Amino acid sequence: MHTNSVMRHALVAAVAAGPLLLAANAAHMKVAAAPLLLEAPRDEREVTIPAGTQLRLRLDSSHASNTSRVEDVVQAHLAAPVVVNGRTVLPAETEATGHVTVARPSAKFKGRAYLAVRFTELRPDDDRYRVSTRTWGREAPGTKKKDAAKIAVPGALGAVVGAALDGKKGAAIGAGVGAGAGTAVVLSTAGEEVRLPRGSTMLVRLSAPLTVRVRT
16 A cells, blocks of 8 residues: 555656656757857958069068078068058058078178068968068168278378478378378278168068958
8 A cells, every 4th residue: 555655656746747857858959959150251352462562561670780690580560551452451560571681791891781681471360471572681881981081080190290200201201100090990990780670660572473361
């Protein structure tokens, strides 16, 4: 009797809980069957930037003709966007990477300093493009006027000293000695260097067309 009573209560409880279990299973099935919401692929189109297009770059690294070496990495970013047919195809701040192609320090006896760089990569957002730019190069200014001043001033002082010692003849000898001393100063002093500090702005041009992907 007791066993039958227990079984009767269990059966009643199962029947009462049945609708709840069915509702829970149905809800679970609906969740499982719900489609995953995936981000729609972005629409893009290709745009070709023609050769000769100017890139305005701002350096993120510093370089100089007397401290840089060939193949040193040059880091920069676009200081202004690149626009084709009224549409921005490369935004400002696009990262640019290149390398030093020539680094010639100033010589003591002859030859001006020279520094050249070229860029080979652009990285807008998550994209990366190989590019080819014309070489940017600069030669240090000449120092002929400064050299002439270095020679002339010691020469004048020599003439004054010579004249004080022995009249005109002494002045001629003194001028020669002074000029010789000035020449020695010029030959032992290196000329100016080409320097590109961080933050410098340079203009380079594409030497070949560049095709990029642009969101529509």
